[in-house]
Amino acid sequence: MDHFPIFLSTKGQRIVLSGGRDAALAKLRLLMKSEAKISVFAANAAPEIAAWADAGKLALHPRALQSGDVTGAALFYAADEDAPEDARTAAIARSEGALVNIVDNLADSAFITPAIVDRDPVTIAIGTEGAAPVLARAIKADLEERLPTTLGTLARIGKTFRRAADALPFGRARRDFWRDFYFNTGPKAIADGEAGVRPALDTLLDDHLGKTARPGHVAFVGGGPGDPELLTLKARRALDEADVVIYDRLISPEILELARREAVMIDVGKEGFGPSTAQGTINDLLVEHALKGAQVVRLKSGDATVFGRLDEEIDAVDAHGIGWHIVPGITSASAAVATIGQSLTRRGRNASVRFITGHDMKGFADHDWAALARPNEVAAIYMGKKSARFVQGRLLMHGADRATPVTVIENASRPDQRILETSLAQLPTDLAAAQMSGPALTFYGLAPRAALASHRRNTDVILTQNQQPFSYQEAL
Known part of the structure; x- marks a missing residue:
């Protein structure tokens, strides 16, 4: 992130713009939504700018910008659409202490102006670091369609009611109240006219003041294999409502980003044959936070019911009378x-x-190797990298065909996914040569479908040829 998004207070601040043509018009239409004092310097300003000046919306100076014109300004826009002139005015603005934006010159700008969805006082800013303005506009258009025009009215009324809402306990009680207002009571009330919203707020507050605090609860949520697009809608909703998120080592950063910023995030990662958080400690954390009234998400990689020690954690919360539910995930x-x-x-x-x-x-875990060694058997082996030689030995000992296909998928569904195609005979050797460091799943009895090979341009597929791994892309 090269540009950190903030919302700058412009009420009463001075903003200066140099330029009078199309680029200046585009910036001014946006700047005039603020309560800033806008000064424009342009020898030949467009008629629209002159009209705005006549209406008192800005101050127009019909000349080129000079030293001293930017003194005391918070922001400066160089919009002359002429590189030498933009450089000259920007140098003046910098020397006089203003933050500078040069239109269509990201490298020399101290800030950028995002695309904005305006539902005043609700404002959504969309930025692409200047890389894809067309994409930013498309996102803006999509959001404009999704957000009702009455949202701003609801927010303005809600803003005047915040002090009354402070009578509710800080935290979840207030969040529940405002969620109810913005997504239920408010839209229903405003459908009959703005006058009915405030009485609806008063009634809603009385209802929430009389409510008993929601008890602590634990949601055991399957976080999927890592791709945030593979999360279920129910998992997304649980993360949005969580006060505390207790997550595993394999949960991807992109999924953790979906939790509320105010949520307490607790890493309880486990690693096979490596450093791990004791299961007893995890159980204690679940109980501790839920007994304090928190809505806890226990976020597990894949599906919570598959090799996740779920029963031990449920038993722990059950022993303290804490409510819980399970949200399935893609294993x-x-x-x-x-x-x-x-x-x-x-x-x-x-x-x-x-x-x-x-x-x-x-x-190393023991299984019914004799049954698995029969022809056409298929197994998905979790946490199988370090046990590859052990698994190979047990299967061969029970008569498995040495040519049985084996596929290892590292970081399944993630951008850095890799696929190793090998055989039971070559599994430990090829796996060591591939130097896989991420979480991997091993399929015994399955090979990648050959017909799809030409479509896997974006996946690093490692095949074996004469017992030597090589990149699939290199083979084309």
Whole structure:
């Protein structure tokens, strides 16, 4: 992020603009929405600018900008559409202490003006670091269609009511009140005219003042494999309402960004054969925050019910009479198998699939290797990288075909996803050569669908040729 977004107070501040043509007009239409004192310097200003000056909306000086003209200004816009003149006026403005924006010159500007959706006092700013103004305008148009024109009226009325709403306890009680107003009571009241909104607010406040505080609650939420677009709507809603988010190591930063800024974020990451937060500590954190009345999200990678030690955490909150519910998520196996164009089961091949783990709390996990070694069996092996040689040995010991296909997907669904296609015989060797450092899922009995290879240009696919891994892109 090269430009940090802020909302600058401009009431009573002086803003100076140099220029009088199209670029100046575009900026002025936006600046005049503020309560700033605007001064324009232009020898030949457009008729619209002269009309605005006549109406008292700005001060027009029919000459070029000179030294001393920007003194005391908070912002300066160089909009002469002439590079040498913009450079000259910008130098004056900088020397006189103003923040400078040069139209269509991102590199020499101290700030940029975003595209704005105006539902005064609700303002949404959209910026693309100057890289894609067409995209910013498209997002603006989309938001304009989605947000009702009455939103600004509701916000203005709500703003005058904030002091009364302070009678509610700080935190969740106030958030519940305002959520009810903006998304339920307010829109219904304003449909009958603005006059009915304030009485509706008074009634709503009385209702909320009489409510018993909502008890603490724990939502066990499946965060999916990492791609935020694979989160369910219910998971998004839980994150938006959470007071506390207790999350696993594999939860992606993009998903954590969806939580409220005020939420307490607690990392309780676990790593196989590595540093981990004790399960007892996690249980204690869930109980501690829920007993204080917090709405807690226990955010687990993939699906919370698959290798997530969910039962232990439910037992802990149950023991203290704390309410809870489960929000399913997309497990890594589902995301990973989609990337290789396969299905987990197939008529005539396998009527079942095993989800197994490569290791458990005591070390490498044991399974029914004899059954898994039969032809056409399929298994999704979680946490299988470090146990690859152990898994290979057990399967070969029970008669598995050495040529059985094996696919390892690292960082499934994420931008840095990689796919290793190998065989049971070569699994440990090829896996070591691939140097995978991210979370990986191993499919025993499945290979990537060959017909999709030409479409995987954006995924780093590692194939094996003469027992040597190489990049798929390099092979084309």
